[in-house]
Amino acid sequence: MTILDSQSLESAAAPARDDDVVLRVRDLKTYLYTKRGVGKAVDGVSFDLRRGETLGLVGESGSGKSMTCLSVLRLNPEPASRIVGGQILLRGEDLLQKTDSEMRTVRGRRIAIVLQDPMTALNPVLTIKDQVGETLRLHQGLRGRTLWQRAVELLKKLRISDPERRLNSYPHQLSGGMRQRIVSAIALSCEPEVLLADEPTTALDVTVQAALLKLLKDLQREAGFPILFVTHDFGIVARMCDTVAVMYAGKIVEKASTATLFRSPAHPYTQALLRSVPDVLVETERLASIEGQPPSIFALSQGCAFAPRCPHVMDRCRVEYPSEIRLAQDQTVRCWRHA
Ligand SMILES: Nc1ncnc2c1ncn2[C@@H]1O[C@H](COP(=O)(O)OP(=O)(O)O)[C@@H](O)[C@H]1O
Numbered sequence: 001m002t003i004l005d006s007q008s009l010e011s012a013a014a015p016a017r018d019d020d021v022v023l024r025v026r027d028l029k030t031y032l033y034t035k036r037g038v039g040k041a042v043d044g045v046s047f048d049l050r051r052g053e054t055l056g057l058v059g060e061s062g063s064g065k066s067m068t069c070l071s072v073l074r075l076n077p078e079p080a081s082r083i084v085g086g087q088i089l090l091r092g093e094d095l096l097q098k099t100d101s102e103m104r105t106v107r108g109r110r111i112a113i114v115l116q117d118p119m120t121a122l123n124p125v126l127t128i129k130d131q132v133g134e135t136l137r138l139h140q141g142l143r144g145r146t147l148w149q150r151a152v153e154l155l156k157k158l159r160i161s162d163p164e165r166r167l168n169s170y171p172h173q174l175s176g177g178m179r180q181r182i183v184s185a186i187a188l189s190c191e192p193e194v195l196l197a198d199e200p201t202t203a204l205d206v207t208v209q210a211a212l213l214k215l216l217k218d219l220q221r222e223a224g225f226p227i228l229f230v231t232h233d234f235g236i237v238a239r240m241c242d243t244v245a246v247m248y249a250g251k252i253v254e255k256a257s258t259a260t261l262f263r264s265p266a267h268p269y270t271q272a273l274l275r276s277v278p279d280v281l282v283e284t285e286r287l288a289s290i291e292g293q294p295p296s297i298f299a300l301s302q303g304c305a306f307a308p309r310c311p312h313v314m315d316r317c318r319v320e321y322p323s324e325i326r327l328a329q330d331q332t333v334r335c336w337r338h339a
């Protein structure tokens with residue numbers, strides 16, 4: 001039995017319906033403005049997140065995964081970066097058209113985010129009760145005993161043992177895995193329509209990580225929210241994701257169902273990435289690395305950004321970037337080899 005279980009194969013084969021789209025991102029551009037010039041951190045990213053779907057966003061460090069995630073909530077660092085184009089449609093409403101105060105009700109309530117380091121999301125000088133309570137008070141108007149009961153319920157739902165005691169603890173008194181559960185509890189407390197998860201388990205050890213991933217999956221199955229799951233770990237992709245988008249230098253270069261991506265990756269970058277990780281399908285220890293350096297997003301040419309590292313590069317690749325080419329119902333790629 002491989003990690004790529006029958007469940008992800010089934011959901012990948014499920015027919016995609018347009019009215020299931022919860023979040024639709026179109027041609028999103030988030031640029032960096034620095035002394036070095038303009039860097040295209042996110043350069044025309046498009047994807048759909050459907051009800052119940054988990055979309056993995058993968059790519060090397062610096063490819064723009066976090067910036068994409070943060071941009072969806074308009075939390076990208078300012079003034080270093082600015083969203084300069086595109087649409088972020090939450091059930092058809094463009095978040096880029098909303099006022100700052102409207103965005104505050106989207107964040108946390110309609111779209112929740114869980115980041116890699118739970119300490120950044122928690123206030124070290126407040127108890128867990130205060131922090132879980134704040135969300136419930138703010139977004140659900142709960143007070144007193146009802147609030148306490150709901151907080152206990154919430155922690156139980158996240159399978160946190162001894163919730164009463166945890167609620168009276170401070171973040172530093174809890175383990176990393178426990179802190180990430182608390183952050184997830186806060187994130188899910190308002191029953192968000194979408195969950196953004198930016199490498200939420202990277203800092204955790206393997207068993208704690210597996211437990212949290214399973215928990216997220218169970219809660220998702222129950223509530224149906226889609227997850228945008230940023231990771232550089234293909235083992236996690238195999239376990240968590242129905243579909244995958246591969247990012248390189250600010251662009252999505254390939255999108256496919258998880259099963260298809262593992263079986264027949266189309267972009268040379270995806271192929272190289274899959275070769276560079278221990279084989280998730282046969283679980284060997286083989287490790288290789290991708291030749292060459294990731295490009296600077298401050299000095300991108302007109303052509304394909306992967307061209308300098310690509311074993312299949314053609315003249316055309318250096319001067320022109322292909323648009324999305326559909327290879328199958330569940331796979332698109334941006335590569336001239338497939339044109
Ligand atoms: N606060 C920031 N200020 C300046 N540049 C940043 C900042 N955050 C990210 N970047 C740059 O934006 C690009 C994309 O980064 P990021 O989205 O964090 O990549 P990833 O999450 O894929 O590792 C990188 O070149 C990174 O150096």
Ligand SMILES: [Mg+2]
Pocket residue numbers: 065066067198
């Ligand atoms: Mg990141």
